[in-house]
Each structure stands twice: as structure tokens, then as C-alpha cells.
Amino acid sequence: MFQAFFKTNSLIFAPMNQEDHLKKIIAHSKEYGYIFPSSDIYDGLSAVYDYGQHGAVLKNNIKDFWWKSMVDMNTNIVGIDSAIFMHPKIWKASGHVDQFNDPMIDNKDSKKRYRVDTLIEEKIEQYKRKGKDEKAAKLQESMDALLKEDDFVGLKELIEEHGIVDVFSGSKNWTDIKQFNLMFSTNWGSTGTDDELVYLRPETAQGIFVNYNNVMKSGRMKIPFGIAQIGKAFRNEIVARQFIFRMREFEQMEMQYFVRPGEEMKWYDHWKEKRMKWHLALGTPREKLKFHDHVKLAHYANAAVDIEFEFPMGFRELEGIHSRTDFDLTQHQEFSGKKLQYFDPELEKNYVPYVVETSIGLDRMFLSIISQAYQEEKLEDGSERVVMKIPVEIAPVKVAVLPLIRKDGLPEKALEIFDKLKYDYSCHYEEKDSIGKRYRRQDAIGTPYCITIDHDTMEDNTVTIRHRDSMKQDRVSVEALEKEMADKLDLKNLLTKI
RNA sequence: GCGGGAAUAGCUCAGCGGUAGAGCAUAACGUUGCCAACGUUAGGGUCGCCGGUUCAAUCCCGGUUUCCCGCUCCA
Numbered sequence: 001m002f003q004a005f006f007k008t009n010s011l012i013f014a015p016m017n018q019e020d021h022l023k024k025i026i027a028h029s030k031e032y033g034y035i036f037p038s039s040d041i042y043d044g045l046s047a048v049y050d051y052g053q054h055g056a057v058l059k060n061n062i063k064d065f066w067w068k069s070m071v072d073m074n075t076n077i078v079g080i081d082s083a084i085f086m087h088p089k090i091w092k093a094s095g096h097v098d099q100f101n102d103p104m105i106d107n108k109d110s111k112k113r114y115r116v117d118t119l120i121e122e123k124i125e126q127y128k129r130k131g132k133d134e135k136a137a138k139l140q141e142s143m144d145a146l147l148k149e150d151d152f153v154g155l156k157e158l159i160e161e162h163g164i165v166d167v168f169s170g171s172k173n174w175t176d177i178k179q180f181n182l183m184f185s186t187n188w189g190s191t192g193t194d195d196e197l198v199y200l201r202p203e204t205a206q207g208i209f210v211n212y213n214n215v216m217k218s219g220r221m222k223i224p225f226g227i228a229q230i231g232k233a234f235r236n237e238i239v240a241r242q243f244i245f246r247m248r249e250f251e252q253m254e255m256q257y258f259v260r261p262g263e264e265m266k267w268y269d270h271w272k273e274k275r276m277k278w279h280l281a282l283g284t285p286r287e288k289l290k291f292h293d294h295v296k297l298a299h300y301a302n303a304a305v306d307i308e309f310e311f312p313m314g315f316r317e318l319e320g321i322h323s324r325t326d327f328d329l330t331q332h333q334e335f336s337g338k339k340l341q342y343f344d345p346e347l348e349k350n351y352v353p354y355v356v357e358t359s360i361g362l363d364r365m366f367l368s369i370i371s372q373a374y375q376e377e378k379l380e381d382g383s384e385r386v387v388m389k390i391p392v393e394i395a396p397v398k399v400a401v402l403p404l405i406r407k408d409g410l411p412e413k414a415l416e417i418f419d420k421l422k423y424d425y426s427c428h429y430e431e432k433d434s435i436g437k438r439y440r441r442q443d444a445i446g447t448p449y450c451i452t453i454d455h456d457t458m459e460d461n462t463v464t465i466r467h468r469d470s471m472k473q474d475r476v477s478v479e480a481l482e483k484e485m486a487d488k489l490d491l492k493n494l495l496t497k498i
Numbered sequence: 499g500c501g502g503g504a505a506u507a508g509c510u511c512a513g514c515g516g517u518a519g520a521g522c523a524u525a526a527c528g529u530u531g532c533c534a535a536c537g538u539u540a541g542g543g544u545c546g547c548c549g550g551u552u553c554a555a556u557c558c559c560g561g562u563u564u565c566c567c568g569c570u571c572c573a
Contacts, residue, residue: 022566023566026566027509028509030508030509031508031509031523037565042564043546043547043563043564044563044565045564046563046564046565060557087524095573096573104571105501106500106570107501125559175499175500176506182573184573189559235572235573246572298573299573333514379533381533383533383534384534385533385534398531404531404532405530405531406531415561431534432533434530434531434532434533434534434535435531435532435533435535436531436532436533437534437535438533438534439532439533439534440534441534443534444534445535452532454531454532459519466532466533471533473532
């Protein structure tokens with residue numbers, strides 16, 4: 001009877017350039033409660049964002065999908081939740097303290113950035129070449145003293161005094177010396193003295209490594225086995241931009257897989273494939289994803305690959321799969337003085353396991369989902385709609401229950417249905433405004449199904465299910481509704497694809 | 499960090515040296531009842547912040563903060 005009202009929509013995508021695309025996603029995210037700038041009423045805080053009422057749920061749903069696929073789907077992987085604060089020695093052992101703490105200086109004309117110590121050392125070499133050994137020794141001595149004191153003003157004076165020039169621009173136009181610290185630090189204890197500094201973790205992985213013994217023993221783990229973790233990490237980025245792509249406070253989903261030395265490449269390939277399947281299960285087209293092998297490897301790795309996703313600003317790293325060797329456990333063994341080994345009954349010997357890591361940025365995953373989901377459609381009748389085609393199983397609002405009109409007992413009937421569904425799904429109930437307006441509002445949020453209660457419902461106890469993506473409608477009985485929703489919204493639909 | 503651009507209502511934006519506007523959104527009432535209906539009404543802005551010029555600054559000038567773009571950096 002109501003077929004006449006429905007036009008088949010022809011889903012033509014309005015062309016969008018990339019810059020506009022990201023801007024629109026940012027605006028839409030704010031307008032519909034996905035992501036807000038942090039501290040908004042105080043003009044925001046650079047590179048920090050808050051997740052709103054729908055964003056928080058979507059984020060939780062992504063976490064849930066990851067956790068289930070990594071932990072629950074594997075008999076030999078467990079999950080932990082380690083603290084953000086960790087013993088300062090951990091960051092010495094991992095290499096984070098020493099490798100990313102050098103004072104830097106920029107030349108204003110060439111725009112080149114230098115490590116202060118290497119810049120001065122070049123001058124020392126220059127003096128030596130010219131036979132001015134005494135001058136060279138004196139400069140070395142001054143530099144060492146100032147570096148030890150972290151005296152940046154003194155170091156800059158030293159650079160000026162010796163007339164050090166930039167090799168590119170020949171200019172002596174230097175900025176002040178700055179120290180770029182990767183890690184945020186905070187004061188431990190209430191007195192706030194310097195010797196009580198602790199760091200906010202720059203990666204969650206170390207929380208797994210330092211718990212290796214605890215988990216292995218308490219869980220009676222047999223190699224190969226994995227430890228997974230989802231948690232916040234903090235990095236002082238030099239340039240932190242592009243919305244939630246690079247934030248100072250962000251969340252990682254990591255799994256460290258402990259393997260027999262020599263078998264790491266087998267597992268590296270295994271996880272490479274598994275993780276790609278995970279992304280494909282969410283419906284991301286294969287051409288929007290690509291593997292990118294690292295040519296230059298980090299100090300701890302013997303193989304590394306990124307899964308890159310085509311974000312609105314181009315292909316960028318979304319997830320990394322790294323073969324980390326035994327570097328981390330060996331380092332912690334040395335620094336802690338505790339054995340971090342495994343007795344392999346087959347080989348009848350002890351060894352430090354090798355590690356294959358999968359590490360995905362949760363916020364980047366979130367951005368990948370909403371940037372794919374956001375679509376502007378031109379419909380056949382000439383009107384437009386904005387719809388968030390989020391994979392239905394992880395959509396923040398699953399079902400909207402809508403009485404066609406606000407009288408004749410329809411709202412009461414609709415609330416009855418809402419009360420049936422609310423235990424299993426996040427549901428919305430709405431009775432304000434015309435039905436069309438309510439459908440469009442749900443489209444903008446990304447609600448996959450709208451259940452509409454009309455006058456026929458009162459007669460024969462059937463309702464319509466309106467589909468977000470196609471805008472088509474089905475009619476089902478209220479009795480069949482719960483099963484219908486369960487079939488469509490079950491996370492199992494995704495998990496079985498991996 | 500450097501260079502460029504921007505900042506006005508919840509969102510998108512217009513405007514002007516003389517006490518602030520539109521569309522959408524929000525709320526109320528009426529009408530309607532399956533794809534962003536209509537009418538009436540209401541709420542919402544010290545025009546990012548600080549200073550200067552001026553009789554008068556949202557507008558001009560300087561600084562500052564935040565955001566965007568490019569460069570630089572990036573485990």
C-alpha cells in the first residue's frame with residue numbers, strides 16, 4: 001500500500017575533493033556528536049580531541065571487535081591492561097630516553113634542523129683539520145660541560161662565539177635551542193621535585209614486555225603465545241595535525257606474539273595476512289589498503305611492514321606489523337636483572353623468545369571508518385542526503401524506533417518495542433518531526449535500521465524496517481523482529497570472515 | 499619550528515568605521531502524516547583574545563591564541 005511513496009534511490013556520489021572531504025568529516029563529526037575539539041570552550045587544545053556520545057560508542061565497538069578477534073578467537077592469546085605510569089628505568093631499557101632527547105637548533109634561513117652536539121662537533125673537526133688542536137679541545141670541553149648541564153643558552157652562545165654557519169645557507173641566523181622530548185613527563189609524588197619524574201608511556205608495548213613473566217607463569221602459556229592490550233599512549237609530536245590522525249594523546253591496540261627464535265618470519269607472515277583480513281572483514285575495499293615495507297628498520301626490528309589506508313589526505317600508516325627480535329626482552333633482562341626466558345620442552349633449552357608485534361592506532365582506525373562511511377548522496381528526486389555508512393555491526397546506534405505519528409496509541413506501541421530491543425542494542429526512540437526528517441537524522445548518525453510503527457501495526461502487529469544504505473523497507477512481524485535484528489547485527493558476521 | 503590563509507549564532511557562511519544578519523539546526527503551538535513539509539513564535543552572539551588609532555572598531559593597525567594548507571620533523 002505504501003509502495004507508491006518510495007522512489008528507488010540511485011546513489012550517485014557527489015564529487016568531493018580530498019581537502020573538502022576531511023573538512024566535511026571534521027564538521028560532521030562535531031555536529032553529530034562523534035568528535036569534539038578538546039577543551040572547546042577554551043579555544044581547544046592543540047592536537048587533542050574528545051569523543052562525543054556517538055564517538056565513544058563507536059570507539060568501544062572497534063575495540064570490542066579487535067579484542068574479540070585477537071583474544072577470544074585464539075586459544076593462545078590473552079589480554080591485559082597495564083598501567084600508564086611505569087618505572088622510569090623501563091624507558092631507559094627500551095631506548096626511548098636516550099634516543100629522542102637531543103637538543104636541537106634550527107637555521108632560520110635554510111629551515112634545516114640540527115642536533116646541537118653534531119653541529120658543534122663538525123666545527124671541532126674543522127678546527128682539527130686546520131691544525132688548531134688547542135681550539136678544538138677547548139670547544140669540546142665547553143660543549144661537554146654545557147650539554148651535561150642542559151645549558152641551552154650557553155650552548156647557543158658557544159655557537160655564536162665560534163661563528164658556526166649553516167652549510168646550506170651559509171647563515172648564522174639560528175633559533176634558540178630547544179629540546180624535543182618524545183615523552184611527556186610528570187612529577188611523581190606531591191612535592192614535585194626533579195628527581196621524581198615519571199613518564200607517560202609513549203607506547204603500550206613495554207607494558208606487555210614487563211609483564212611477560214607474570215602472564216607466562218600465571219597463564220601457563222606455551223610458546224607461541226600472545227599478549228594483547230588496548231590503551232592510551234602519549235607522544236610529544238613535533239607536528240601534530242590532521243585531525244585525529246596524529247594526536248598527542250592516543251590509543252593503541254597492540255599484540256605481542258612470543259615465538260621460538262628462528263620462527264619469527266613465519267609468524268610475521270601469518271600476522272600480516274591475519275591483520276589484513278581483519279580490515280577487509282569490515283568491508284574496507286582492498287584497493288584502499290596496501291602493505292608498505294619499511295626499508296630503514298628501527299633499532300629493534302628485523303622486519304617491518306605497515307598496513308596503509310587511503311585516508312582523505314592520502315595513503316598513511318594505519319597499522320604496523322613488526323618483527324622485534326628479542327631486543328626488548330633482552331634489554332629488560334639486563335636492566336631489571338630478572339630472567340625473561342622460556343623453557344622449550346621440545347628443544348630442551350631456555351631462550352629469550354622473539355617477538356612479532358601487531359600495533360594499530362585506534363584513533364586512526366576510527367578515522368578510517370568514518371572517512372569511508374561519510375557519504376553525500378544525490379537521490380533520484382534531486383534531493384541530497386548525508387549518510388554515515390558505518391559497518392552495521394559496529395554502528396554506535398543500532399536501531400531507531402519511530403512511531404509514524406504522535407497519536408492514536410502509536411508512541412505507546414513504539415515504546416513497547418523499544419523496551420524489547422533495548423537490552424540487546426543501543427536504540428533511539430524519537431517521535432518529533434516528520435518521519436522523513438527522522439530518517440535523515442538517523443542517516444546522519446549512521447543508524448543502520450529504523451523500525452517504524454504505523455496504523456497497520458495496531459491491527460496486525462507488523463512493523464517496517466527501513467534500511468539505511470538502500471533506503472528500502474521490509475515489513476516484518478514484531479515477533480520476528482528480534483531475530484531479524486540479531487541476524488543482521490551480530491558481531492559474529494564480521495568475526496567469521498577473519 | 500618556518501611561510502601563507504582563516505576565526506562572526508549549535509552548523510555553513512554573508513556583512514559593515516556608527517549598538518549584528520541569512521539558511522539550516524534547537525524549543526513551543528497549530529496544521530500534516532513514509533524520506534530533511536508549512537505557518538506563527540521563541541531562545542541563542544561582549545563578531546577568538548589583548549592592546550593601539552579614532553568622537554566611535556566586529557570592521558583599520560600591532561601582538562597573541564587556535565584551526566586549515568604547504569615545508570620541515572617523525573620510533
